Amino acid sequence: MERRALGPLEISVMGLGCWPLGGGPGWGDQDEREAIATIHAALDHGINLLDTAEMYNDGRSEEVVGLALQGRRERAIVATKVMPQYTAPATLRAHCEASLRRLRTDYIDLYQVHWPIGDGSVEEAFATLQELQRQGKVRAIGVSNHGVRQLGQVLATDAPIVSNQLCYSLIARAIEFEILPFCRSRGIAVMAYMPLMQGLLTGKYATADDVPPFRARTRHFSRTRPETRHGEEGAEEETFAALGRIRGIAQELGVPMAHLALAWVAAQPGIATVLVGSRTPAQLQENLAAFSLQLAPEILARLAEATEALRRKLGPNADYWQGAEDSRIR
Numbered sequence: 001m002e003r004r005a006l007g008p009l010e011i012s013v014m015g016l017g018c019w020p021l022g023g024g025p026g027w028g029d030q031d032e033r034e035a036i037a038t039i040h041a042a043l044d045h046g047i048n049l050l051d052t053a054e055m056y057n058d059g060r061s062e063e064v065v066g067l068a069l070q071g072r073r074e075r076a077i078v079a080t081k082v083m084p085q086y087t088a089p090a091t092l093r094a095h096c097e098a099s100l101r102r103l104r105t106d107y108i109d110l111y112q113v114h115w116p117i118g119d120g121s122v123e124e125a126f127a128t129l130q131e132l133q134r135q136g137k138v139r140a141i142g143v144s145n146h147g148v149r150q151l152g153q154v155l156a157t158d159a160p161i162v163s164n165q166l167c168y169s170l171i172a173r174a175i176e177f178e179i180l181p182f183c184r185s186r187g188i189a190v191m192a193y194m195p196l197m198q199g200l201l202t203g204k205y206a207t208a209d210d211v212p213p214f215r216a217r218t219r220h221f222s223r224t225r226p227e228t229r230h231g232e233e234g235a236e237e238e239t240f241a242a243l244g245r246i247r248g249i250a251q252e253l254g255v256p257m258a259h260l261a262l263a264w265v266a267a268q269p270g271i272a273t274v275l276v277g278s279r280t281p282a283q284l285q286e287n288l289a290a291f292s293l294q295l296a297p298e299i300l301a302r303l304a305e306a307t308e309a310l311r312r313k314l315g316p317n318a319d320y321w322q323g324a325e326d327s328r329i330r
Helices: 032-044 056-068 089-103 122-134 148-155 179-185 236-253 257-266 281-292 297-306 308-314
Strands: 003-006 009-012 014-017 049-051 077-082 108-113 138-144 161-167 189-193 271-277
Touching: 003 189, 003 271, 009 014, 009 077, 009 271, 014 032, 014 281, 032 056, 032 281, 049 271, 056 089, 077 089, 089 108, 089 122, 108 122, 108 161, 122 138, 122 148, 138 148, 148 161, 148 179, 161 179, 179 189, 236 257, 236 297, 236 308, 257 271, 257 281, 257 297, 297 308
Parallel strands: 014 049, 014 271, 049 077, 077 108, 108 138, 138 161, 161 189, 189 271
Antiparallel strands: 003 009
16 A cells, blocks of 8 residues: 655555444444454555544544554554634643543544634644644644635644645545645645545436435535535536546446546545545455556546536535535635
8 A cells, every 4th residue: 555645644545534434324323343344454454544533423433443443553543633613722632632532542643623713713723732742642733624714824823734634536626726736835735535425436326316315415416405505506417427427437447436536536646645434344445446546647637627517617615515605615
């Protein structure tokens, strides 16, 4: 498994997204033994990055990771996140300690602020994170879902930010307009999440009506879908046209559509790791195969062109759940 630099850390190009391993609303039941077996399989195949968060399944995801790493902690790079409303100094320290307990460890490799801090002091929050780093409880500091303006506020604190975790896939390319170039210019690695767009890029949904409501909440879908809150017309026609073109390229090459989508993200400049959710060892093994796929430059270009109309329709708003006026990523 290829390793890439993330500040002082060396991480696998495929990371294991651990949100589904906690089960619960939107994910359904998850057998704990199978979740632990999936994490063990990831480590055995050279995947060292495990990404979780305190809000995933009310902490259950962190607990599962902690159980799985007993006797294996030194083999993993554990990334977790704190919600922005918990970043006042005393509260942040308490939430860090709570994550450490759930993870059954005495240090977090990468501690990230999950969304930009709206109400509260950015300076105080990142000063506290640096204090936790000096104490050895945090090895590296990152952010998630931060736009250019918000990154500027964070960087003004002089905190050593090594990463920005963002939604990025063939059909979610908003970060290419401004955020990804900005991160590259500042030496901030991008961790790509939802690279399969919650299953859309596996090809298993033929139409928008086939997509479960929990997965049809993004701006790809009409505001008339039951669980949306973005208030926009959506881009259902463009989304499924793009998926059709990607499917055609995959069939031409004789490779699974999901493999093509994952390999495309991994090949993009500035991407340090691709976070892929896997719920069983077999599913992990299937996803892993994508990272041995080397795409020729002309194939990368064809895939980009296949999704360009959708990229233009959705625009530079990198918050796929909120409309431009209410975007949390600025």
